[in-house]
Amino acid sequence: MENTFKNHINKQLPFLKDSRLLIAISGGLDSVVLTHLCKNAGLNVALAHCNFNLRPGDCDQDETFVVALADALDTEVFVQSFDTNAFSEAHKISTQMAARDLRYTWFNELITLLKFDYVLTAHHADDALETVLINLSRGTGLDGLTGIPEVNETVVRPLLPFSRAEIENYAKINNIEWREDSSNASTKYLRNKLRHDIIPQLKEINPQFLSNFKNTLSHLKASQAIVNESLDLVLKEAVLFSDAVTTKFSISVLQDLKSTEAFLYEIFKDFGFNSGAAIGDLMTAQSGKQLLSDTHLLLKNRAELVLTLKSESDGEDCITITQGVERIKINSGTLVITEVASISEHNANTVFVDKDSLQFPLTVRAWENGDYFYPLGMQGKKKLSKFFKDEKLSVLEKERAELLCTNDDIVWVINKRLDNRFKVTENTTQILKITIEA
Incomplete structure (x- = not known):
């Protein structure tokens, strides 16, 4: 696996070799193996560990383990402690979402203040499969079926080509120790239920299931590239005006498209509109009709669709x-x-x-x-x-x-x-x- 990892970096992620990298490390199997692989590949890395204080005693032991690992590998380590439950209650979001927001906000602060180039996370092929199944169960478009992006701005996931079985086998062969998170065993979360109950059955039905999934993912990403290229051509014709707040689209150009609803979905999905049919109806409605998402307003104005951010008025009359x-x-x-x-x-x-x-x-x-x-x-x-x-x-x-x-x-x-x-x-x-x- 070590040679395969190095080859993957050289061919697909060569920019990492000349970058200052921050590894998001929990102390679990995946992030610990990623740390060892990066060190052995000669990458310039430091570690960042979040103590979310969600498992009394265990979280502190995870922190102690990560600090000891950094010392053993002669690697710089940053540790941050969070009151995750308080943040979750204050912002009225789930504990999982609170932990995610806290960790990535902190990572971005470290990148800005200490001049790191990228954050490396230890997501792997099984994680990508779980993500696709979750998106599929909730309803999704092509984006939701292409898994986890390997590079997303400053976040890079170099373990995506590898399965959890490969990662665990590498750890055992090399006598690498890691910490087990007891919450990962609970099936009250959808991701864990898929991981422990559903995916093992799929692999039992077809031992090549994960390998076939990775091939399918590759085909879907290629299809997505074709869709994006077509979308760019459409937008060059359809967009009449655009600034930081408002974009105006020609209704006649959009109506002349084949598969209009599909294009409407792809154009407007990132703004919170998930029905191409509803937008199609809006284009034929009276001027002044509108659709609302959580963040945007879409208005029919004569021969145009006007997309704009919702007003952030302070409410003063x-x-x-x-x-x-x-x-x-x-x-x-x-x-x-x-x-x-x-x-x-x-x-x-x-x-x-x-x-x-x-x-x-x-x-x-x-x-x-x-x-x-x-x-x-x-x-x-x-x-x-x-x-x-x-x-x-x-x-x-x-x-x-x-x-x-x-x-x-x-x-x-x-x-x-x-x-x-x-x-x-x-x-x-x-x-x-x-x-x-x-």
Whole structure:
């Protein structure tokens, strides 16, 4: 196995040879064997051990074991203790999710502070099989059937080609000691039930089951690459606009696709939308209809689908700006107010205002039916509802529109138009430059 591991690093993960690596080590069989293999392969590694304090006594013994192993291998080790149960309760998540969040947050801190390049975890082929079966039982697409990625940003899993049986055999041949986690024997967790009850039966039915699974995984990943390539070509045509918050898609381009529902699922699944059929129905619905996921909103707006992050509004109906305030956070960004000696060109994000025409405090609020203002460059007043219609704003853009006001008068429809009553004139003595920063 040692030579096979070295060959795998040389052929598939050569970047690890010139990197500073952090091994996530529990003290169990898999991570201990990974540590020995990396040391014997001459990789530059340090160890990182999490004490989750979930098994009284055992967790402390795991920590002692890992520290002793690091000393025996003359390897740097980092240890962090967590109150996992308290974190789980505070964030209303399962103990397993809490432990995962805590460990990866800490790993990222070590990478940033101590300049490590990658974290190595000891996931192997059996883990990948368990993950696919879990995803299959819950319902999944192609991504969920391709197992655990070998490289995912700064996380690398060099043991994925190897089975648990190979890893255990290597440990026994080389007299390597490890710690057994008693919780791994419990079948109350789905993963453990698969590991102890279901997968052994599958292997009994077909002794080549794991090997065949790895071959299938390889074929599925190749198919996924083809899908991704097709998806990239579709998105080049379908995406009309995109920034950090909003992406607009051409409905006509999406409707002309063969297997439209399949493409819709692949395009929008990472944003929490898991039904291509529902998105297909949205494309033929009336303008203004929308779908919501936990993180995003998908809106039908005329000939477009508009995907946007949900607003992270602080919930205030009205924000007050007292005189002298230079920066203040509002829903659409940060409002910056400065005194200047002269004006430059107006644009959507910046206006220049006659300070003496304002009465502080100013306010920022959402628009309401019946609101009107005097648009710069036009004669007379105009209702905001008519202004928004003429500007061809989507339902979502209307909902998120914000107004800068003095008393009850609108000074600026933020990011859209200044009110003519507050513009700088030849009689202006004090000029305020007001900018919205994303």
